[in-house]
Amino acid sequence: MRKRSAQLLVVLVLLLTVGSAALAQKKVLDFLWFTDGIEGEVLKQIIADYEELHPDIEINIIEVPFQNLRTRLQTMIAGGTPPDLARLVNVGDFAPALLDLTPYLGLEYIEDFVPSTHRNVVIDGKLMAVPMDVTANGIIYNKDYFAQAGVEVPQTPEEAWTWEEFIDKLQIVVANSPARFGLAYDFTFHRWLTLLYQAGGQLFTDDWKAIAINSPAGERAIEYFVELHDKNIIPRSIWLGGENPNTLFRAGLTAAHWCGNWMLTNYRDNIDNFEWGVMYMPYEARRSSVLGGKYIATFKDAKYPEEAVEFIKYFTSQEVNARFCRDSLFISPRLDNAQLDYEFGAEMFEIFSNELAVSPPVAGSDWAHPFAGRIGDDFREIIVEALQHELTPREAVEKMERVGNAILEEYMN
Amino acid sequence: MKSKRLQLIPYLFILPNVVIFLVFVVVPALYGFALSFTRWDVISEPVFVGVGNYISIFTSSSFWETTQRTLVYVLTVVPLTYVVSLLLALLVDSNMRLRTLMRAFFYVPAMLSAVVIGVSWRWIFGDYFGIINYFIERYGGTPINWLTTPGWAMLVVILASVWARAGYYMVMFLAGLQGIPEVYYEAAKIDGASRWQQFWRITLPLLKPTSLVVLVLCSIESFKVFDLIVTLTTGGPGRATTFLVQDIYRWAFQRGDLGYASAMSVVLLLILGLLTVFQFRLTGIGGDAYE
Numbered sequence: 001m002r003k004r005s006a007q008l009l010v011v012l013v014l015l016l017t018v019g020s021a022a023l024a025q026k027k028v029l030d031f032l033w034f035t036d037g038i039e040g041e042v043l044k045q046i047i048a049d050y051e052e053l054h055p056d057i058e059i060n061i062i063e064v065p066f067q068n069l070r071t072r073l074q075t076m077i078a079g080g081t082p083p084d085l086a087r088l089v090n091v092g093d094f095a096p097a098l099l100d101l102t103p104y105l106g107l108e109y110i111e112d113f114v115p116s117t118h119r120n121v122v123i124d125g126k127l128m129a130v131p132m133d134v135t136a137n138g139i140i141y142n143k144d145y146f147a148q149a150g151v152e153v154p155q156t157p158e159e160a161w162t163w164e165e166f167i168d169k170l171q172i173v174v175a176n177s178p179a180r181f182g183l184a185y186d187f188t189f190h191r192w193l194t195l196l197y198q199a200g201g202q203l204f205t206d207d208w209k210a211i212a213i214n215s216p217a218g219e220r221a222i223e224y225f226v227e228l229h230d231k232n233i234i235p236r237s238i239w240l241g242g243e244n245p246n247t248l249f250r251a252g253l254t255a256a257h258w259c260g261n262w263m264l265t266n267y268r269d270n271i272d273n274f275e276w277g278v279m280y281m282p283y284e285a286r287r288s289s290v291l292g293g294k295y296i297a298t299f300k301d302a303k304y305p306e307e308a309v310e311f312i313k314y315f316t317s318q319e320v321n322a323r324f325c326r327d328s329l330f331i332s333p334r335l336d337n338a339q340l341d342y343e344f345g346a347e348m349f350e351i352f353s354n355e356l357a358v359s360p361p362v363a364g365s366d367w368a369h370p371f372a373g374r375i376g377d378d379f380r381e382i383i384v385e386a387l388q389h390e391l392t393p394r395e396a397v398e399k400m401e402r403v404g405n406a407i408l409e410e411y412m413n
Numbered sequence: 414m415k416s417k418r419l420q421l422i423p424y425l426f427i428l429p430n431v432v433i434f435l436v437f438v439v440v441p442a443l444y445g446f447a448l449s450f451t452r453w454d455v456i457s458e459p460v461f462v463g464v465g466n467y468i469s470i471f472t473s474s475s476f477w478e479t480t481q482r483t484l485v486y487v488l489t490v491v492p493l494t495y496v497v498s499l500l501l502a503l504l505v506d507s508n509m510r511l512r513t514l515m516r517a518f519f520y521v522p523a524m525l526s527a528v529v530i531g532v533s534w535r536w537i538f539g540d541y542f543g544i545i546n547y548f549i550e551r552y553g554g555t556p557i558n559w560l561t562t563p564g565w566a567m568l569v570v571i572l573a574s575v576w577a578r579a580g581y582y583m584v585m586f587l588a589g590l591q592g593i594p595e596v597y598y599e600a601a602k603i604d605g606a607s608r609w610q611q612f613w614r615i616t617l618p619l620l621k622p623t624s625l626v627v628l629v630l631c632s633i634e635s636f637k638v639f640d641l642i643v644t645l646t647t648g649g650p651g652r653a654t655t656f657l658v659q660d661i662y663r664w665a666f667q668r669g670d671l672g673y674a675s676a677m678s679v680v681l682l683l684i685l686g687l688l689t690v691f692q693f694r695l696t697g698i699g700g701d702a703y704e
Contacts, residue, residue, distance in 0.1 A: 071666045074455040093669075097456045180541070237540040240561040240650035253541060377667050384651040388563075
């Protein structure tokens with residue numbers, strides 16, 4: 001009996017030792033992630049394939065809501081435990097904590113990606129992140145409501161409406177359909193910037209050292225946005241009351257939603273009671289969208305920085321990136337993935353791509369500024385003051401210039 | 414030797430609490446105070462700026478606007494909560510039927526999280542999805558922009574706050590009421606005092622200690638309001654319902670300046686300290702109980 005017990009004990013100890021050794025060899029990389037649509041599921045499949053190729057690697061996805069990304073990442077960095085990988089929207093925000101990828105990938109790695117993304121990821125001559133997808137602002141509309149009102153949306157870029165025509169058309173749709181409002185408009189400065197570029201303006205000077213929004217174009221963009229609210233085209237409850245614009249569009253309260261291509265999977269999976277599509281955005285001085293993007297990066301103090309870089313290389317390779325963007329219904333940032341074979345919404349991507357192609361360079365480079373996010377929060381509040389008629393459009397752009405330049409001076413010093 | 418050991422025992426009992434208090438309250442507070450003299454975005458190293466943050470705060474018009482707004486909120490919510498919770502306590506302390514059930518009923522909001530309360534009140538007062546506007550429209554009226562008009566939004570926030578807390582303070586007042594000896598009321602009745610005189614001359618003075626606790630706790634809680642605002646109005650419309658704590662959060666996690674946010678926290682602490690001292694003095698005025 002004693003002998004049997006001793007034998008069992010030895011076997012147990014051996015098993016534990018071998019098991020621990022096996023577990024100890026596996027490197028677990030933490031990947032901080034947020035999801036707009038279904039790309040989280042696509043990522044999991046890609047990770048599963050990667051883990052099959054690298055049995056010593058396990059990637060743990062830490063998913064957070066987008067609005068919590070910055071806070072969560074700040075906390076992790078402050079606590080000395082940054083993730084090994086992170087999905088970012090503004091690389092400059094976290095540049096001091098990121099690992100310089102140049103020694104691993106070479107600066108020439110970015111040459112495979114669309115030029116308008118370069119300024120976002122190359123900071124002080126160093127490659128700090130790699131683009132994983134490109135986003136475009138745009139308008140998704142309720143086809144049933146427009147058909148009911150007898151309004152046909154522009155079918156070609158040449159037919160795009162002017163800003164005033166856009167208001168007229170939406171008013172016709174609201175008057176002749178169940179829509180209560182013409183347009184749900186995302187409560188973000190990034191989305192509002194579309195109007196600035198369409199009016200012919202820009203946010204920063206070309207050298208990024210000062211605010212350039214105090215201009216006739218900036219004033220016109222605010223004036224138009226206020227007009228959209230005063231005429232009840234856009235419900236006040238979004239920018240003034242925190243109402244979710246997605247909810248308003250899905251519930252059929254608004255005839256259209258000014259958002260971007262990242263909403264396609266959400267609406268494909270969640271809207272089944274009306275037909276919807278993408279329309280060409282209106283214009284004032286010029287046609288424009290806003291280039292955005294998501295980037296993947298690792299950190300100086302990550303547990304496994306080299307393994308993280310290997311995954312970045314894999315994830316942003318032509319084949320894997322094509323799969324990620326095609327299955328997630330995203331636009332690829334790679335030049336060799338310009339034409340992807342989307343299962344859904346190919347004609348919608350044509351519109352988004354066309355609008356990106358005609359956008360001025362500042363529509364991409366402005367948001368690459370390291371302080372764009374911080375300035376954007378303050379500017380959004382100033383726009384809200386204009387919506388409440390506490391400021392005229394002129395006063396609003398003047399205040400933006402003062403506040404923005406003060407922030408730039410403070411942080412650059 | 415044995416008596417020395419016995420003397421140590423009480424300290425050993427309170428030691429865990431003291432350690433937790435030091436680690437989770439005192440040390441972070443001291444660290445925050447030290448941070449208030451720096452500029453720190455969390456990602457880079459802190460940079461010492463001396464009293465620069467405090468100068469920026471006191472010369473910022475935004476800070477004074479937010480403080481004024483916070484004081485309006487606090488000076489409305491606290492008296493309202495005091496009166497409502499006292500009235501509720503008087504009601505459930507009477508011989509009314511179902512008083513036990515009513516006590517539980519009034520206390521339920523105190524058990525809900527602020528997030529639940531915020532979301533629920535949004536469903537009541539929402540401009541397009543709220544039940545109140547639904548009935549207003551249904552019966553031919555014009556919906557009210559409860560959450561997108563500054564004045565209405567502040568009112569909704571105040572009402573939600575009072576509704577959320579009255580039950581909790583009602584329990585404190587109830588305990589205070591039940592601690593008043595019945596003999597005082599009997600003597601007052603014999604002397605011909607009316608119910609109002611009994612309340613004013615006996616109940617209220619003898620509730621002074623409870624009143625002080627309620628006022629202090631309610632004031633501190635009001636200054637710290639956060640979850641309710643974030644879920645109900647997100648601080649809007651504009652900044653109409655943005656108070657000091659929301660601003661501290663914004664500076665810390667959106668503007669990324671923990672130094673400035675820490676300095677604002679220290680200023681808030683000073684405001685609360687002054688308010689507490691003022692309340693202690695105020696409840697010391699008014700004379701003694703019924704004689």
